[in-house]
Amino acid sequence: MPTSTVENYLKTIYMQQQRAGGKNVAMGKLAKAMDVVPGTATAMIKTLADSGLVDYKPRGGVSLSDKGETLALHILRRHRLLELFLVEVLGLDWTEVHDEAEELEHATSDKVLARIDDYLGHPDTDPHGDPIPPAKGAHAPVQLKSLADSATQKKLVIARVVDQGCEFLQFLNQHGLRPGTRINILSYDRVVDAITVKPYKHEPVTLGMAAAGKILVEKPAT
Amino acid sequence: MPTSTVENYLKTIYMQQQRAGGKNVAMGKLAKAMDVVPGTATAMIKTLADSGLVDYKPRGGVSLSDKGETLALHILRRHRLLELFLVEVLGLDWTEVHDEAEELEHATSDKVLARIDDYLGHPDTDPHGDPIPPAKGAHAPVQLKSLADSATQKKLVIARVVDQGCEFLQFLNQHGLRPGTRINILSYDRVVDAITVKPYKHEPVTLGMAAAGKILVEKPAT
DNA sequence: ATTTCAATTTTGAGTATTCAAAATACCAAA
DNA sequence: TTTGGTATTTTGAATACTCAAAATTGAAAT
Structure with a gap:
């Protein structure tokens, strides 16, 4: 099982890559997004590369491997289902659920997540309108x-x-x-x-x- | 904020102390309960003692300080409310919720916990019949x-x-x-x-x- | 071609947690 | 009171993560 730190790196790389249109993510951007000093990001990325979760060439930035992307999508799915659950079931405000989900996403098992998904009726967007990645397979990219x-x-x-x-x-x-x-x-x-x-x-x-x-x-x- | 490791030590000490009737918990017992080697428990307890969460005299065992006990009860409350929530709302089996709650208890904020408590109607026992400590104050010890x-x-x-x-x-x-x-x-x-x-x-x-x-x-x- | 600068990587060190194994302390039996 | 033996503590080392600051690289500007 990846640590929650690893999960956060993968998720962040995924989102940066989305924003940049699939290109490699520069270490500086990643470090800023993760709120660590650049050296920390470099060190971390090297271990992620060793685990086969990312592709990394020194001074060339990082991108997710297939394995890494699959994992990132799982984490994003957890995050977004949890956000929706917090809003729909527990009545939290959609403006405040992000940080809550940020914590819970690392502690929620697949079993619990499946129940949450059932409970919500297999939704496909979270309270911010972000698409919830399906349990398996890629989601159709919506053009907005x-x-x-x-x-x-x-x-x-x-x-x-x-x-x-x-x-x-x-x-x-x-x-x-x-x-x-x-x-x-x-x-x-x-x-x-x-x-x-x-x-x-x-x-x-x-x-x-x-x-x-x-x-x-x-x-x-x- | 205490780390989840610290939370687990406190919770474990609390439960061991309950079982032993308030006496000090021997390091050996604690180490076994935490599933670490004895030296690890000793090292950890020393740092907990430095933070004022436990009272420790070398070779005499540990007990929770007031501060430690308050924290332990908060964690136990989180754990037990989560267990009940998993059973009542998500329909998990009461025989399997313990391990799930074990993870979630370290990721659940007070705000979310308060919503869960409301949702469940301020229950006082979890699915195993264990009493749920109140948000503040001590619970009346039930004699069974x-x-x-x-x-x-x-x-x-x-x-x-x-x-x-x-x-x-x-x-x-x-x-x-x-x-x-x-x-x-x-x-x-x-x-x-x-x-x-x-x-x-x-x-x-x-x-x-x-x-x-x-x-x-x-x-x-x- | 050289300078320069920003991005990146490296190095050295710190925190939190863990283990294995050696050292120590205490209680209890002989 | 010596000898055990067990519980406990200490020591040394590892892992995962982090920072600060020095060193390096590469590309853009001169």
Whole structure:
């Protein structure tokens, strides 16, 4: 069994790789994401490479091996199912479950996870709209555009929020912006780098482009 | 925050102390219970003593300080609430939840635990009949006699099973012997060191005294 | 081609936990 | 009171992870 440290490295590499489009992850990025000094990341990656979990060439960055990716997806699955469980069953707020799940994901057995999955009815997204990897096999990559790139559409639905920072999520929550919320785009201003949206049943909010880029949207189903 | 290793030592000392009636726990016993070599226990206890969690005099054994006992009770509370949650909500078997809870107890925050407690309606015993320590304050010590000491009573109810071994619990379960079950004592034989009981709606079972000693009983309520 | 600088790796060291095996202490029997 | 023998402690070493700081590399800028 991998230690929870190993699990965290793998998960982090996976997410960095996603963001960078499958390319190798630079040690500096990884170290920053793991909140360790660069030397620590280098040392750790060397042992992960020895275990066959990552491919590593010195000064060239890391990427997950097949074995490593499989493991990373299992961990992500645990994390996201737990998040949803905490929200749906225990009534925690979707803005605060990330850190809780971060701990629990390393302590939850496959058996317990399977029960949680059953209990929730085999969901496919977590409370942030992030896809829950299936128990086996890869999930179909969903293509979503960010709010920052969707100014031409007037009516949209929030599909996913790609930031786990409690502060940002709480801001969104207070303004009625959560996964599933319908929004209307009121204005889109390249000059001041801002976009104003009106969430269903809430007052309009103005967001900077950086913030808007973290909100992924889709066309309303109906 | 104490590491999970520290939490496990404290919990183990607490339980050993309970069993021995409040006396100091010998290093040998502790080492065996923690499944480490004696030297490891000695080393660990020295650091726990430095943190003020235990009282230790070389060659005299350990006992929990007030601080240590408070912590131990918190951990026990987490463990037992989690066990009940796994049984009641996720439908795991009461014979198998011990090991699961053993992991989860170190990863569950106070916030999540409070939600679990609410969800379960503030229960006071876990699936094995073990008392759940309250969030604050000490719990009233319940006096229960073991089945081995209760031969004079004919009708009893199983209150608690003081063994977390999966094998033993599964044996009991298969014969309908679980906390809450009414039983009739059919025979009590000092010579062959065995007792035969008939669990409600099940066939009679014969148990050795060692086994009967692990089953705590009370008088039927009605 | 050389300089320069940022990213990366290496080195040396520390913490927490563990084991194996040697040393010590205590109790109890002779 | 000497001898055991067992429980306990000490010692030395290993593993997994971490940091600080020095050394190295490689690529971009001159």
